[in-house]
Amino acid sequence: MKPLLRSISINLLVIYLCDLIYPGFSISHNLKVLLTASIIWMLINKIVKPIIKLLLLPINLITLNFFSWVVGLLTLFLLQSLVGEIDIKPFQFPGFSHLGFVIPPIYLNLFFSYLITSTLLNFILNSIKWLITKDEG
DSSP: OHHHHOOOOOOHHHHHHHHHHHHTEEEEHHHHHHHHHHHHHIIIIIIIIIHHHHHTTTHHOOOOTTGGHHHHHHHHHHHEEEHHTTEEOEEOOOOOETTTTTOOOOOOHHHHHHHHHHHEEEEEEHHHHHHHHHOOO
């Protein structure tokens, strides 16, 4: 029961942080919606994601695991379709300029917004799991 609650709370934190960091991803800040989304995302990661990886294994082997980002996109799309309060939308990056360093404005369409959201969710999740795991050696 303890690992289950830990996984749900980590997923809740990850979804909330992603909502704060990336403006293209938004979720209702209702506790019921956040808990539902974290439970569903945990179930997707534990049950559905290995099945999708197994189905895409031949393509991943051929492309030397370059196609693995599709698994993250599929799980995010499944999460969004199961939780109605999650909204992923296109994003306009306004640009950045500081002391001669310039990043121009960029428009990210819906596909790239999904890709960035999926990458950010998985990066934050793996970072938090790495921080809380005990050293084996």
